[in-house]
Amino acid sequence: MIKVENLSFSFPQKELYNNVSFTLEEAQHCAFIGTSGSGKSTLIDILMDPERYLFDGKLEIDPDCTIGYVSQFSELDDTKETTVFEYIGERFVKVQKEIEAICIEMETSSDIEPLLEKYQLALDAFDAMGGDDYESIIHKQLNLANLMKRRDNKVSDLSGGEFKLVQVMKEMLNHPDLLIMDEPDVFLDFENLNALKKLINAHKGMLLVVTHNRYLLNHCFNKIIHLENMEIQEFDGRYIEYNFSLLQTKIEMQELAVAEQEEIERNENTINNLRVIATYNSDAARGRALKARVTFQERLIARRIKAPFVAIKQPNIRFDIDNEMDDTVVVNVNNYSVAYDELLLDKVSFEIKSTDKVAIIGSNGTGKTTLLRDIFNNKHDAIEINADVKVAYLSQLQGEMLNDSNTILEEFIDAGFKTYDEIRSYLSNYGFEGEIVNQKIQSLSGGEKNTLQLAKVSASKANVLLLDEPTSHLDTYTQLALEKAVEQFKGAILMISHDFYSVVNGMDYVLIIEDKTIRKMSMRKFRQMIYASHFDKDYLETEQKKKSVEMKIELALKDTNFELAKGLVDELEELIKLL
Structure with a gap:
């Protein structure tokens, strides 16, 4: 249905694609992966509206192909008075009302022929979308996502995660030939994430989904498109099988690289010997031999294997601290309560010690972010912070901690760095190199912004880290680098996360929010709870x-x-x- 051939495209400050090619075919559920800032969202924009972009190469889209879209930035419309059922069934209801209006018009019209034609077209459209069964179809989707209880609620009363699922359902029920979803999993709690998995796996149409979520990647897709270093690689199969093929390739390439390096070193020794001889023997033949060897060496170095998909540069995230503390309480929460329109948390008490790594787990909208922000601001009577503590905060609302109008360099001057050279050297560890450091923060991808936040947290050398959804938008390579940094950190971490892998791979225990209170749970019990609900x-x-x-x-x-x-x-x- 969609064929991309030798497509190249660049912005003035950055080249994104160099002769990339791939196809999307009927019934494929395709995951679109790649490091943050590699151009995934831009490529989606090109597919959806090619007339807006000046690109080289060929883009073939079946003229009858319809494309649906779910954005990663879905804002809830508080003014919507429509119910969840009406919102999902909007297209069905619209055609149904059109049919009713034509019937009413036919009762009084003297010229019935054009109305009959119009009536038949509307009926055909209604049948094509399964109109007679649309109510049961919507109910089936709501049950699949465990949202039947929300059927008659107003859309404006949904949590952000529930609204994202409702958007996905609405687009799926419109039956586009291709449904594109850009990071639909961001900020979903584990129950909603599992619901999204079920919706994806039950969908009969073609899907292209940008995601870094390892749970979805491992359980939802039969094709992988990997964009890296301006090139694309296609793989027909599951993500876990794709990673396995990359590992096999990596072993082969490293074995070849070792052999090549040995050959380069042998040749370098020969060149050095010829140069020594040339210092006391100016024979022309020896000079030609030396020149030939040098040329051969240049060819050896030039042909070194380049690996855009296995030699991906992983950021070097490190959380160093200025002040390591003994085993003591660093954060004490005692009888904490918070309410907005309704009570979210009631008389919550817990303490965090100086080396504890703790995940706060709970459904969307249960007050987790408010609690973390109150700890960071340290102005709440129920919260006590140890006097020797230095706190750093990563916000899921990136604009809280980053100034969009700053360039990356300006942001780190504001953070206390003295020179641009110092900033460039520091940020190279996080993958920000070359001209990108002169870009405005507002132009960066979500993953790049969160990586910048991690760089600022690290630079603070704080001994208590408050991390609100730190893996959101991060590519899988940065997620793994973050897990390693968390494991090696000598201070305390309090982290909100719905990413199962980050929690079980890095945290000591979890604090679970249920029924407006918090209870402590060991990692072993948390694993058992999740696996009992969602895995064999x-x-x-x-x-x-x-x-x-x-x-x-x-x-x-x-x-x-x-x-x-x-x-x-x-x-x-x-x-x-x-x-």
Whole structure:
């Protein structure tokens, strides 16, 4: 249905694509992945409205192909008085009313022929969308997303996560040939995320979904399109299988790279020997031999394997601190309550010690962000912060901690850096290199903005980190780098997250919000709770074995023990089949 051939496009300050090609075909559920700022959202814009962009190459879209769209930035319209059912069924209801209006007009009209034609067209449109069954179709979708209880509620009364699901349902029920969704999972709690998974897997049409969510990636897609370093790679299969193929390629390429490096070093020794001889023997033949060797060396270096999809530069995130503290309470919350239109949290009490890493878990709209912001501001009577604590805050509302009108350089001058050279050196660890540091923050992608927030948090050298949805918009490589930084951090972390992997891989325990209060839960019980609800009973054990084998492969590659790595890959393949 859609074919892209040798497409190239750039902005004045950045080249995005260099002769990229891919196809989208009927019934494919395609995940669109790549590092933050690589141009995924722009490519979606080109697919949806190619006339707006001057690009090289060819874009073929079937003339009858209809495209639906769910944006990553879905703002709830508080003025909408329509119910959830009416909102989802808006298109059905519109055609139904049109049919009724034509019938009324036919009762009094003397010229019935054009009305009959109009009536038949409206009936055909109604039948094409399953109009006779539209009520049961909507009910089926609401039940699938566990939102039947919200059927008659006003759209304006929904939480942000519920509204995102309702938007997805509405677009799916419009039956476009291709439905594009740009990070539909951002800020969804785990229950809503699971509902989104069910909606995606039940959808019969073609999907193109930008996502970095590892839960969705592992459970929802049969094709991967990977955009990296201006190139695209297609893979027909699951994300877990795609990662496995990348690992196989990485082992092969590293083995070749080691052999190439050995050849380069041998040739360098020969060149050095010829140069030594040339200092006391000016024979022309020896000079030609030296020149030939140097030329050969240049070719060896030039042909070194380039790997845009396996040699992805992962940011080097580190949370260093100026003041490590002994095992003492750093945050004490005692009888904390908060309410807006209704009571959200009532008489909540807990304490965080100096090296605790804690996740706050709860449904959308239960007061998690308000609590974290109150701890950061430290003006609430129920919250006490240790005098030796320095707090850093990452906000899910990026404009709270970043000034959109600043360039990246200006933002870090404001943060206390002394020189532009110091900033450039520091930000290179986070993937911001070259001219991008002169860009306005407002022009960056959501993932780039969150990576900048992480860089500011790190630069603060605080000993207590308050992180509100830090993985939102982050590509999977930055998520893994963040997990590593969290693991190595010597201070305390209080993190709101709906990302299951970040919680179980980095936190010591969780604080769960239920019935307007908070209770502490061990990581073991949290894992059991999530897996009991959403996974087969053997899934956790198999996934843990998979992670263990992957770590062994990583160590084998560090030791350049390629035979061991290849043997472990066979073991990994068997585990992936079970998942």
